[in-house]
Amino acid sequence: MFPFDRSNGAASGSLLSARPRWGEKIIEKVIFANGMLAIIVLLGVLFILLRQGIPALVETPIHKFLFGTAWYPVSDPPTFGILPFFVATMWVTVVSTVLAVPIGVGAAIFLAEIAPRKVADAVKPIVELLSGFPSVVMGFIGLVLLSPWIQNTLGLNTGLTGITAGIMLAMMSLPIIVSVSEDALRAVPEDFRQAAYGLGSTRWEVIWHVCVPSALSGISAAVMLGVGRAIGETMTVLMVAGGALALPELPVDPMMPMTAAIASGIGNAVQGGPQYHALFAIGLILFLLTLFVNLIAARVLERQKRKFTAG
Amino acid sequence: MEIKNIKSRYLTQRVAIVILAVSALLVIIPVIGIIIYMIANGYSSLNWEFLTASPAQAGKAGGILPAILGTVYLMLGTILFALPVGIMAGVYLSEYTRANWLTRLINMAIINLAGVPSIVFGLFGLAVFVLGLNLGMSLLAASLTLAAQALAMTITTSREAIIAVPKEYREGSLAIGVSKWQTIRHIVLPQASPGILTGAILAMSRAAGETAPIIVVGAAFLVGGLPVSPFDRFMALPYHLYTVSAHIPGMPGEIKWGVALVLIAMVLFFNMLAGIVRIKARKR
């Protein structure tokens, strides 16, 4: 009814002879390819670790590799036993978890259940600030501030120990533990609380007997994520754990967690040489370990989410 | 519950609340303490020369300009690779998939990718980019490595931002014979851009602070001159901080604190920028 200008490609086509829209088809293919990229990169990482790490496990039988206590990469013949690194990783992770979980969950309960909204809103950015601290900065703080203090207080020869690293790791795991636990607590339906108050419970009883149990799976996911973070953290442990190659017996010993072993060894490793492959094998173990922890965390978190949503 | 117990029940409650409040303080006091301490110690070394000169006397004097520039280039390089890919993957996951096994698999991959230790990405980058593609220990190889690591974040934030665009806008566009891709391009992406931008800035800030991967792919402590090509070797602030604080004996304290302060200022500046963008977007 109006003299529209139909000369420039706007003409109505037939319903059946669809315009091909090649450009869009190509774009959609590209988008699909990119959608697959997360899988490709993850599999790529696994593939590289396997390809470069397997030769080390052929050279050194896997039980000797995992349970050997000597790491002499440049001797002839070299010896690759990673038990000291593995135990070191366990020690720093345990110290970190023991410290971070009670403090982090306690803080989360305080923020979600007790603190007035204004206080919680003021604290949140500070916690987020902490999560933005680069790990090298935390390592630096541990090196110059915490380690002298640890050395003096515990009367040690060196302040660079597993416990020093564990404390710094605890600080670094706090943001994720606090925020995931807080979310889990806030997701507990208000009716649960009302019902418990209706039975004459005190506020603390409501928190302890109703809210925390209801949020427990979310809180455990938070703990798993914190553990995953502590296992994979590199710079902090590289700088403050002490770097000793011996099998650590106590958290106060200097030690070399797996991540630090890779970071400190890779610069000297000859490409394609035995040490190079051995370091990739450590990477493979780290990858599988964190994959395992994260899968559990994801599974638990998924269940928590479903708990209050599915009818 | 017995009446005589009510006093002890309230006592328990009071003790518990005090413990919880102390936990919260234990989380925030160290953060504030570190920031104050860092400013107090690093402030004196911040001057024009420190920020604009190259290192002298093996890093014990002079400035840190090459390291600052290296970090800026790494941030840009990372986002150059990670953002377009992240947006497209986000579009795919929010607009082109249905809930099926493939989508679940991709989501699983993203979650796990986010949990892979940074040092492992370093090994990946070393094998694939430095040696495999023969890019050498270059800015380019390091950017690609950090981009692989940043992917999980750019994909997740893009997807969330895209999903948050109201369905009504998509329908309004589709209902007048605008194709799906045009709807995404002209309606969905512009609407999602603040959220995508927030994620991009956070990914850049994280790339600025990453150290372990660039140790593996070969950051340098001292390089003559400033980086001019993506194939150059490079210095970077976090690696510089690592080296001056852990490896060079007799390093003057103000250099260490100065480097740390510049690094944290850069990282926190971008974090805050992301926060501002997010708040602005929410207001709209």
Add this chain to the structure above:
Amino acid sequence: MNQVSMVTVNNKNNANVQPEGEARLRMENVNLYYGEFHAVKDISLDISSSSITAIIGPSGCGKSSLLRLFNRMNDLIPSARIEGLVEFDGVDIYQPGIDVVELRKRVGMVFQKPNPFPMSIYDNVCFGPRRHGIRNKRALDDIVEKSLIQAALWDEVKDKLDQSGLSISGGQQQRLCIARVLAVEPEVILMDEPCSALDPIATLKIEDLMRTLSASYTIVIVTHNMQQAARVSDMTAFLMVGDDRAGMLVEYGQTSEIFTNPKNKKTEDYITGRFG
């Protein structure tokens, strides 16, 4: 024309129960499922050109689902499954090879909640034409003016075309959405309860607009407001939920017939307000 018109509607052809002439849109034994849920059951319906057809019925009876079958908007719901024949100008629009984009360009849609894009009034109207390749500034200016005039909105917004489409009133927003559809020159306009979010005055304006537009467009409107159906439509389809919760067509005919002399007891109960 007949000498007596029972309902104050502008009937073009109230001689037969079924519309005269070529059917623009046609449904034959159409079933729609969302997963397990049977939303629309065995519906057959002819809609002729240059008329207004109202689809009425209690809420949840599948009116909107039925409407969305005509421009394949149900495609957006992953679990939707369709059986039966839906034709536009004699073409089966669910056959493979159909250009859905072209279909939606010809069969435009206006939604329940006004949904102007978060951009200027001008850009809102231009959005479709631009995507369809019109770049010429003067051509676009013409389209904006003509579409807004047609949508009876021009006088109210001509001085603020660069203001956000979200800054005007709800009724104006809905007319803007109608203008946005008109700008791509559709042949059919589907309206999904277009006035349910609007006040009575804005509603009357939209109804007037529909009457004007019906001279040149085929309009299908879903409404829960029976007076609205009686006021504006030529034909009325009454839908109801069956015992199996699926929506089914109870009666379809001239609006005047449906509202004064319904053949089905259920229709009579509904329009006299006994349920619904």
